[in-house]
Amino acid sequence: MSTTSHEELLRKKCVPCEGGIPPLNRAEAEALMPSVPGWELDEDASRISRAWTMKHFMAGIDFINRVAALAEDEGHHPDLHLEGYRRMTIVLWTHAVSGLTENDFILAAKINELPVKLRA
DSSP states (O other): OOOOOHHHHHHOOOOOOOSOSOOOOHHHHHHHGGGSTTOEEOTTSSOEEEEEEBSSHHHHHHHHHHHHHHHHHHTOOOEEEEETTTEEEEEEOBGGGTBOOHHHHHHHHHHHTSOOOBOO
């Protein structure tokens, strides 16, 4: 698998996944990680996640709404968590394959481009 850059991921669109394909293996997932700065690969290479500390509660809600609109447009939906009123965590994985696909990295790259109000 060739390395896909951040810019290449931004130009792509998530494709519908109903299963029937294998998830990315660890080497494939690790090769894509540099293209999504700030995201972390979990221990079994089946999910990626990123956390932010928002400026305040409403900044977290605003960010959730932006991510939700993007996810709906891409047809790929992350797990969104807002805890402690400003700790935002997003977890990406393709439920239909119980692991990672290129869609997860496309969405992560696009989430990285969204404006976010962080705690100073």
